[in-house]
Amino acid sequence: MSHRILLLPGDGIGPEVVEAGCHVLDHLATATNFDISYETGLIGGAAIDATGVPMPAQTLEAARRADAVLLGAVGGPQWHGLPGDKRPEAGLLALRAALGVFANLRPIRVRPQAVEQSPIKREIAEGSDILFVRELTGGLYFGDKGTEGDAAYDVCRYSRTEIERVVRLAADAASSRRGRLTLVDKANVMETSRLWRAVTEEIIAQHYKNLDLEILLVDAATMHLLTRPRDFDVIVTENLFGDILTDEASVLTGSIGLIPSASLGATGAGLYEPVHGSAPDIAGQGKANPIGMIESIA
Ligand SMILES: NC(=O)c1ccc[n+]([C@@H]2O[C@H](COP(=O)([O-])OP(=O)(O)OC[C@H]3O[C@@H](n4cnc5c(N)ncnc54)[C@H](O)[C@@H]3O)[C@@H](O)[C@H]2O)c1
Ligand SMILES: CC(C)[C@H](C(=O)O)[C@@H](O)C(=O)O
Ligand SMILES: [Mg+2]
Numbered sequence: 001m002s003h004r005i006l007l008l009p010g011d012g013i014g015p016e017v018v019e020a021g022c023h024v025l026d027h028l029a030t031a032t033n034f035d036i037s038y039e040t041g042l043i044g045g046a047a048i049d050a051t052g053v054p055m056p057a058q059t060l061e062a063a064r065r066a067d068a069v070l071l072g073a074v075g076g077p078q079w080h081g082l083p084g085d086k087r088p089e090a091g092l093l094a095l096r097a098a099l100g101v102f103a104n105l106r107p108i109r110v111r112p113q114a115v116e117q118s119p120i121k122r123e124i125a126e127g128s129d130i131l132f133v134r135e136l137t138g139g140l141y142f143g144d145k146g147t148e149g150d151a152a153y154d155v156c157r158y159s160r161t162e163i164e165r166v167v168r169l170a171a172d173a174a175s176s177r178r179g180r181l182t183l184v185d186k187a188n189v190m191e192t193s194r195l196w197r198a199v200t201e202e203i204i205a206q207h208y209k210n211l212d213l214e215i216l217l218v219d220a221a222t223m224h225l226l227t228r229p230r231d232f233d234v235i236v237t238e239n240l241f242g243d244i245l246t247d248e249a250s251v252l253t254g255s256i257g258l259i260p261s262a263s264l265g266a267t268g269a270g271l272y273e274p275v276h277g278s279a280p281d282i283a284g285q286g287k288a289n290p291i292g293m294i295e296s297i298a
Contacts, residue, residue: 002037006066006269008059008095011045011088012278013288014072020290021070021297039066043095044074044088044278054091060098063269069099070297071273076280084145096136101263101271102162103169104136106246107295110229110253117254120226125252128229131177132249133170134242136263138162139192141239158192158238163199165266170236171208180233182214184221184241196238218245225249246275257289260296272296 007022009015022038029036041059048054054074063069074088084090110118110128118125135158143155167183174181183200185193197215204213216224218241225232225245229252237245250256259275274292282288 002035003067004065005036005038006062006069007038007040008043008069008071010043010072010074010278011076012073012280012283014074014278016288017274017290017293018070018072021293024294025297043071043091045076045079047091048079048088054086054088055094063095063099066269068269069271071271072293073276073278075278093141096263096271097142099268099271100137100265102135102137102265103166104134104242104261104263106132106134106259106261106275108132108246108249108253108259114254118252120252124227125229128252130229130232130249131173131234132242132246133166133173133234133236134246135162135166135238139239156190156192158195160195160199163196164203167200167203167236170234171204171211174211174234175208178233179210180212180214182216182232182235184216184218184235184237184245186218188217221245222248250275255289258291260292262296
């Protein structure tokens with residue numbers, strides 16, 4: 001049976017890292033007799049230029065048919081003036097929503113070979129191995145948004161079900177790793193965070209008594225990540241905090257180009273993409289680090 005892989009190279013360095021990743025995948029597929037077939041689709045700025053929209057219906061249909069979707073990156077300064085729902089990034093958000101991939105796994109490991117590349121002191125960074133589980137289809141990204149006169153708003157909303165499913169996934173991951181789960185929230189200010197905290201404490205107390213649960217406020221967490229990174233095993237958090245904290249934590253490894261991700265839902269195809277963006281500052285120069293893409297494929 002052929003495994004259908006949808007390639008969405010996107011913009012900037014996206015096509016460069018997807019091409020590099022496919023060399024590796026082709027080689028492995030041949031070496032192991034693993035039958036794959038590729039389809040390539042448009043997303044982001046490339047799709048806007050070709051079709052006028054960041055997520056053509058044809059791409060969505062191909063994603064729903066695929067066994068896995070590999071995405072490079074979307075976005076770039078040439079599309080920055082567009083309204084929010086017409087920007088390249090809106091194409092990626094539509095894809096995540098359509099595939100229902102609510103859990104975004106972002107492993108951040110400091111490799112012994114690269115520890116000297118880290119701007120963080122060796123004695124702090126060495127041996128860090130953190131799995132972020134970022135909620136991916138809720139929160140501020142998908143709440144009601146708009147403008148009212150000269151004001152603007154983005155609503156942050158989470159349901160108990162949305163929190164439960166991703167916390168359970170993170171708790172399962174922690175159970176098969178070092179048994180430590182950290183919830184990062186802003187429960188001293190945000191109502192959604194208070195719900196995250198209540199639901200998480202309940203799930204851990206009822207179903208994961210073996211786990212050691214730590215809870216941190218997000219502002220302090222940004223410091224702990226760079227001062228005691230080895231203390232963390234699995235970190236679960238909401239969509240926006242997860243976006244920001246994983247770019248921060250990537251610094252431990254020496255390059256955001258090293259960080260892979262897998263976005264998974266309850267059923268259907270997964271979406272596999274490096275954590276970095278389209279890197280317009282280095283696009284077309286043949287120097288983008290492809291490891292994040294290659295590890296996403298792995
Ligand atoms: N998943 C995605 O498609 C995704 C993720 C993040 C940002 N973006 C978009 O990408 C565009 C640029 O965003 P940005 O500049 O804030 O973030 P970025 O991640 O593209 O780049 C940040 C910095 O990291 C470097 N970098 C990124 N990937 C690298 C790699 N593989 N190898 C070496 N260096 C690498 C860049 O050169 C840049 O200096 C924006 O339009 C943004 O919305 C897309
Ligand atoms: C491009 C953008 C929509 C995206 C996000 O914020 O989720 C990116 O920063 C990421 O980390 O995948
Ligand atoms: Mg990001």
